[in-house]
Amino acid sequence: LPRAVIFDLDGVVVDTAHLHFMAWQRLAQRIGIPIDAAFNEQLKGVSRQESLLKILAAGGKSGTFTQAECDAMAAEKNADYVGLLAGLTTADILPGISELLHTLREEGVLTGLASVSQNAPQVLRALGLAQAFDYVADTRRITHSKPHPEIFLNVCEALNIAPQHAAGIEDAQAGIDALRAGGIFSIGIGATLEGANHRLDSTEGLSWAVIRQQWLRHQA
Numbered sequence: 001l002p003r004a005v006i007f008d009l010d011g012v013v014v015d016t017a018h019l020h021f022m023a024w025q026r027l028a029q030r031i032g033i034p035i036d037a038a039f040n041e042q043l044k045g046v047s048r049q050e051s052l053l054k055i056l057a058a059g060g061k062s063g064t065f066t067q068a069e070c071d072a073m074a075a076e077k078n079a080d081y082v083g084l085l086a087g088l089t090t091a092d093i094l095p096g097i098s099e100l101l102h103t104l105r106e107e108g109v110l111t112g113l114a115s116v117s118q119n120a121p122q123v124l125r126a127l128g129l130a131q132a133f134d135y136v137a138d139t140r141r142i143t144h145s146k147p148h149p150e151i152f153l154n155v156c157e158a159l160n161i162a163p164q165h166a167a168g169i170e171d172a173q174a175g176i177d178a179l180r181a182g183g184i185f186s187i188g189i190g191a192t193l194e195g196a197n198h199r200l201d202s203t204e205g206l207s208w209a210v211i212r213q214q215w216l217r218h219q220a
């Protein structure tokens with residue numbers, strides 16, 4: 001059985017993925033680039049700077065803006081996003097997650113958080129989950145965005161668990177790709193994900209029993 005379970009934050013632990021999308025959509029709209037929910041799938045799990053570059057590329061505006069202008073746009077998106085986070089409470093934790101974290105502690109399974117969001121510590125505090133994980137990745141020490149496996153491997157290392165003894169939960173295609181690249185058992189949350197070891201439509205169906213069952217099925 002897995003000795004550690006590593007969680008993504010936005011879209012797995014908390015329902016904030018749509019807030020990132022809303023803030024990006026407003027910024028993109030302002031600079032004349034319409035983006036839709038299908039395109040947003042490419043932004044999930046991707047860092048702020050890289051997300052902006054993807055949006056500019058999609059709108060045929062790569063290289064149009066100076067670095068200072070790009071920094072200002074990223075800051076504008078973040079200020080909008082942080083504003084949307086106001087009022088975030090424990091009620092915004094996605095279904096099944098609190099119970100799962102609780103069960104993992106009881107069972108002695110380690111927990112990690114692998115989010116590239118610089119807002120992760122603040123979001124965890126708002127949710128009352130600042131102490132809920134054995135290790136939270138420090139984005140300042142991560143140089144590659146998902147789909148690079150760095151952040152997941154960093155969490156495994158900090159927990160002192162080999163990647164093949166860990167399971168990861170992700171709602172982003174980039175996240176599933178990162179888990180696969182790192183040799184970590186993957187559980188995908190969302191309809192469009194490809195390549196996950198197991199896929200669920202929402203966190204509602206997620207539990208230690210399901211993770212265990214799927215893990216054993218894949219060992220067989």
Ligand code: BG6
Nearest residue numbers: 010020044045046048117118119
């Ligand atoms: C990821 C989100 O968790 O964090 C992305 O899936 C987001 O949508 C990224 O762009 C970076 O977040 P932040 O808060 O540092 O801008």
Ligand code: MG
Nearest residue numbers: 008010011171
């Ligand atoms: Mg996510």
